[in-house]
Structure formats: structure tokens, C-alpha cells
Amino acid sequence: MLKSRVQQVRSLIPATVRYGPLYRRQLAFLMDSQWQDPAALEACQVQQLRSLLADAFRNVPHYRELSRQLSLRAEDFRELADLRQLPILTREDVRTRQEELLSEKVPPSARLRRYTGGTSGSPLGFVAEGGRTDPLERAFVARIWSWFGVRFEDPAVLLRGYALSPRVLKSGTYWQRWYPERNWFGFSSFLMTRENLPKYAAKIREINPVLISCVASDLDLLAQFWLARRLPPLPRLKAIHQSGMLMYPDQRERFEAAFGARAFSTYGQSECTVLASECECSTRYHVFPEYGITEILRHDGQPTARGEVGEVVATGFNNHALPFIRYRTGDLAAWSARPCQCGRKFPILESMEGRGQYMVVSEDGLVVSLNSILYGSHLPELKAIKRLQVHQEEPGRLRILVVPTGEFTSEVEADFVRALWNVVDGRMNFQVQRVNEIPYRAGEKFKVLVQSLDVDWWAGYRRAATGPPDGSGS
Ligand SMILES: [Zn+2]
Incomplete structure (x- = not known):
């Protein structure tokens, strides 16, 4: 059991092993597609949607039945608004009717089990697609890092709720080197006690990272310590990258003051339906159209106007094993009317609510x-x-x-x-x-x-x- 837990922890590190051809192809595509105009991006979304639906209508019992009842064919989906012919998928659906939502084409051995809680208090188990979801996901993260001027090969400190292996803890350290060739150091946020904080700080200064990847609430403790001790900023650091929850404005200020680099926030979900990130020019979330289709809906299911807050409902392209189609995320956001100076034509979120820090x-x-x-x-x-x-x-x-x-x-x-x-x-x-x-x-x-x-x-x-x-x- 111990061994399997350590393996699970490793699988949480998003972007390390198995840089296969799929990852490389996807990253090359994403580096290029980020500069395309909205019409080209939408055409790419429609194409991905058709491929997802063709697969689901054929291989997923729930959607096969639905396509029969409603006489739907994937090739009839010609624009993003056509997606509204399909019903909303809830967390409860995924929990109670999961068997009907699994693709028969993906063999059980290729189903990666995942668990998430989000902020809803109701844990959810689901599956991702082995050999596909993770390499694609990694390519998106690599593109985000490229916005910060950071490469995957660069030395990075990852500070999250990692359960470290007992062997590591026994040796009196609170970090673990992940895939040494990649220079990543995973630090456990659970062990930052008063006695341990100086050790964390000393080790991080020794690593001299180019990037810190974290959950905002975890890094805050270290940032406060850093400022209280008046430790110098990290000389090579290019970015602090937080994801998993919201980052409060005072946290952003503390992080930047303590470590000496810009703090960026990314909004995503374990279910891999939506991914959005701040860019080098702004602190607003740019929603990645190549990742899926993101809708913001009112209570009555109609799309919101620009600036109006509604619920994020998202369709992810990277998991055909259990397709999340029009999935209610429970997160609240509003579309922005202002474009970003960076020149990318992605839809932008003006505000993002929920995802409190418990x-x-x-x-x-x-x-x-x-x-x-x-x-x-x-x-x-x-x-x-x-x-x-x-x-x-x-x-x-x-x-x-x-x-x-x-x-x-x-x-x-x-x-x-x-x-x-x-x-x-x-x-x-x-x-x-x-x-x-x-x-x-x-x-x-x-x-x-x-x-x-x-x-x-x-x-x-x-x-x-x-x-x-x-x-x-x-
Ligand atoms: Zn931008």
C-alpha cells in the first residue's frame, strides 16, 4: 500500500516523465496556435468537438443513447452554439452513472483513476485517458511556462500538499527530487513548521530555482517567513506560478516582494475541462480554446452577457475515456469585453469567483x-x-x-x-x-x-x- 501511495504522489507531478511524440506535437501546435485569429481558433474547436462527439456517440453508452433519441450526428455540429443541443452534465451524473459515461473503446487498463474534491464538499472519482490526457496536459503547462520565459528543463521548486515517501522523511528532509534530469524539487507544504521553515528557505536558496510552482495558500507561509527574516530575493527566479485556487491580491504582493519575480495564476480543474492563465501582460485569465469549449451560463441555462457573472460550464477535449461534455464546474466567472495587449485572441475572464482557500x-x-x-x-x-x-x-x-x-x-x-x-x-x-x-x-x-x-x-x-x-x- 505504501508503494502505491508513493506512486500516486508521483503521478501528481504534472509534467515530468514520458515526453512522448504526442507531447512534442501538441506543444509545437500550441506555440503556433496561440497567435491565430478567433475564426481559426473556433474552426479548430469545432473540429475537436466533432472528433470528441463522434467518439462519444459511438462508444459511450449514455451519449450513444442520447444521439439515437435526438437523432444527432457529430458532423451536424458546425459551430460552437450547436453544443447547446446537448444536456448539461453534473457532478452527480458522473458519480452515480459513471459506467454509462465510460468509453467502451478505452480498455480498463488505459483508464487512469483520478479523485477530486474542488470546493463542493463532494468528492468525485473519475477516469482520465492513459497515454493521452497527461501528455496533452503537459504540453499546455509547457506553453504557460513559456509565457514566463521558463523552460521545462529549468530548475523548479514545487510546493504543494505532497505526501513524501517515509524514506525521505526519515532522512530529515522535506523535499524530494523528481526526475533528477529535470531538476524539479517537490517540497511538502504539510511540514512547514516553525522549526522547519529555515531548512526550507536554505534548501530553496541552494536550488536557486527559475520557477516556483505552488498553491497560493501554501506559499504564503514561506513568503511571510522570507519577509520577516529579510531574506534576499531569488536571483534566477523568473516566475511564481500558482494554480489550484485563487490568489488573493495581498498574497501576490507578498510573493513578489519576498522572492523577486512576478506571480502568475492559472485556473484549471482536475477534470481537465477548462484551463485559463494570466499572461505576461495582464492578470486576467486567458481561456485556452485548444483545451476545450468554455461557456458561462445563467441559472436558466442561457449564455451570460459580457461582464455578467455566471457558472462556468466546460467541455474538455483531452479525455475521451470519460468525456466531460458541458460539465458544470461550480465556478463563477464573467467574460471580459477588453482584449489583452499580448495580442492573443483568446477569450478572457474578467472576474473569477469561488475557489476559496479553506x-x-x-x-x-x-x-x-x-x-x-x-x-x-x-x-x-x-x-x-x-x-x-x-x-x-x-x-x-x-x-x-x-x-x-x-x-x-x-x-x-x-x-x-x-x-x-x-x-x-x-x-x-x-x-x-x-x-x-x-x-x-x-x-x-x-x-x-x-x-x-x-x-x-x-x-x-x-x-x-x-x-x-x-x-x-x-
Ligand atoms: Zn494577454
């Missing part, structure tokens, strides 16, 4: 991201949970209300608690409480975390504890 406090006062704990390691036990809500009343203790499925046996529960405990290296306790439902008021966003502690106070306490502003180096 933070919990460990026994020793460390403030860490709940999402990283729950979903950073793709724990298979999540599949057996319908919905969950975490309550924290005291540091180091999390009470998890679980609406279980029939598969959530007491063994699975014990495995789940043990796995979470491993993820945070034993520095938090988890108590599962089974419930039939978790009540919340209609019209309100479901709360994944009910936090009774004053997280800002704890973060401030950490700031104070990491040393006085005039403290001497690490």
Missing part, C-alpha cells in the same frame, strides 16, 4: 490548506464518500462529517483516517462522524469547512513566531 490549523499552530490534505494525494477511499464537511474547533483536530455510500465500510473508514494521518505526518487527528445528510440553506454555497478557530490570528501568530522583522537570516 485553511485549518495543526496542533503546533501551522495553518495549512484543507484541500491539499483531503485531495492532494488522490486517496481512493474518497470514492466511498457522497459528501463531507470538516469542522474544526481546536488546533490539530478535524471532525469530518461524512455522508457515506454503501462502500464506506468500517475498514475503509479506518484506511481513510490512517491515510489522512500519514498525509500530515501525524500532526493532526481526524475523527469521522457518519451522518445521513449535511444540512445547508438552499441558495447558499455549501461550506466544506466550518472553522471555529480564528485562522487569521493563527497565521499572525505564526508570523510573529517565525521571527522578529529584524531577525538574523536563516
Whole structure:
């Protein structure tokens, strides 16, 4: 079990191994397509959509039946608006009717199991397409990095909720070198205690990275430490790249002040339906048309006007094993009317809401991201949970209300608690409480975390504890 967990952690590193021909072809295409005009980009989207639908209508039971009922043929989809003939796909659909949504053409051995939580409190297991989803995904990330002037070969520090292998932890380090030829160092954000922060800082200065890739809430602790100790910026750093949640304006300022490079944010999803990134000229999200089709819809399902906030509904091109077609993401955004100076003609998001940063406090006062704990390691036990809500009343203790499925046996529960405990290296306790439902008021966003502690106070306490502003180096 230990071995499989380490492998899972490795699979979280998005862009390292197996740079196959598909990756190279896709990257070459993307470096070129980013300068195409909107008509050419839309033609490419329609072509990709037809290929996705032709496959789904033939090989995916749910869509085969739908195409029969509605007499749909892939070749009849001639423009993006034609997509609206198809129904919306919800998270609940993917959870409860997954068998009907899987492509019969992709053999079980080529189905990569994935788990995600997002901000909805309802874990979701799904599959990606082996040999295709990841190389394509990597090519998109490589293009984003190219906007920062960073190459994949450059030394990079990755700071996320990684569960490091016990062997590494035993040796007293909190980072792991991923694929040494690529110069990437994965640092665990779970172990940034007061005692460990100086070691993190020293190692990062030694690596002297060109890029820091992170979740904003994780890097914040390190940035605060860096500023409090008045450590010098990293001389080679070209970019700080955050993805996974929103980055608050004060965090962006701290990151740039501490490390001495521009901070960029990317919006994406584990389900691989939408990808959007800030460019070198602005802090607005450029939505990648080659990645999928992104709609923003009102409650009544009609497209929003420019500037009007609605829900992001997205169709991803890179996973034919379980095609996400018109998938409700639960994220809120609005289209921008202003083009970007960079010259790319991608649709641009004016605002992006949701994706809050749910933070919990460990026994020793460390403030860490709940999402990283729950979903950073793709724990298979999540599949057996319908919905969950975490309550924290005291540091180091999390009470998890679980609406279980029939598969959530007491063994699975014990495995789940043990796995979470491993993820945070034993520095938090988890108590599962089974419930039939978790009540919340209609019209309100479901709360994944009910936090009774004053997280800002704890973060401030950490700031104070990491040393006085005039403290001497690490
Ligand atoms: Zn731009």
C-alpha cells in the first residue's frame, strides 16, 4: 500500500516523465496556435468537438443513447452554439452513472483513476485517458511556462500538499527530487513548521530555482517567513506560478516582494475541462480554446452577457475515456469585453469567483490548506464518500462529517483516517462522524469547512513566531 501511495504522489507531478511524440506535437501546435485569429481558433474547436462527439456517440453508452433519441450526428455540429443541443452534465451524473459515461473503446487498463474534491464538499472519482490526457496536459503547462520565459528543463521548486515517501522523511528532509534530469524539487507544504521553515528557505536558496510552482495558500507561509527574516530575493527566479485556487491580491504582493519575480495564476480543474492563465501582460485569465469549449451560463441555462457573472460550464477535449461534455464546474466567472495587449485572441475572464482557500490549523499552530490534505494525494477511499464537511474547533483536530455510500465500510473508514494521518505526518487527528445528510440553506454555497478557530490570528501568530522583522537570516 505504501508503494502505491508513493506512486500516486508521483503521478501528481504534472509534467515530468514520458515526453512522448504526442507531447512534442501538441506543444509545437500550441506555440503556433496561440497567435491565430478567433475564426481559426473556433474552426479548430469545432473540429475537436466533432472528433470528441463522434467518439462519444459511438462508444459511450449514455451519449450513444442520447444521439439515437435526438437523432444527432457529430458532423451536424458546425459551430460552437450547436453544443447547446446537448444536456448539461453534473457532478452527480458522473458519480452515480459513471459506467454509462465510460468509453467502451478505452480498455480498463488505459483508464487512469483520478479523485477530486474542488470546493463542493463532494468528492468525485473519475477516469482520465492513459497515454493521452497527461501528455496533452503537459504540453499546455509547457506553453504557460513559456509565457514566463521558463523552460521545462529549468530548475523548479514545487510546493504543494505532497505526501513524501517515509524514506525521505526519515532522512530529515522535506523535499524530494523528481526526475533528477529535470531538476524539479517537490517540497511538502504539510511540514512547514516553525522549526522547519529555515531548512526550507536554505534548501530553496541552494536550488536557486527559475520557477516556483505552488498553491497560493501554501506559499504564503514561506513568503511571510522570507519577509520577516529579510531574506534576499531569488536571483534566477523568473516566475511564481500558482494554480489550484485563487490568489488573493495581498498574497501576490507578498510573493513578489519576498522572492523577486512576478506571480502568475492559472485556473484549471482536475477534470481537465477548462484551463485559463494570466499572461505576461495582464492578470486576467486567458481561456485556452485548444483545451476545450468554455461557456458561462445563467441559472436558466442561457449564455451570460459580457461582464455578467455566471457558472462556468466546460467541455474538455483531452479525455475521451470519460468525456466531460458541458460539465458544470461550480465556478463563477464573467467574460471580459477588453482584449489583452499580448495580442492573443483568446477569450478572457474578467472576474473569477469561488475557489476559496479553506485553511485549518495543526496542533503546533501551522495553518495549512484543507484541500491539499483531503485531495492532494488522490486517496481512493474518497470514492466511498457522497459528501463531507470538516469542522474544526481546536488546533490539530478535524471532525469530518461524512455522508457515506454503501462502500464506506468500517475498514475503509479506518484506511481513510490512517491515510489522512500519514498525509500530515501525524500532526493532526481526524475523527469521522457518519451522518445521513449535511444540512445547508438552499441558495447558499455549501461550506466544506466550518472553522471555529480564528485562522487569521493563527497565521499572525505564526508570523510573529517565525521571527522578529529584524531577525538574523536563516
Ligand atoms: Zn494577454
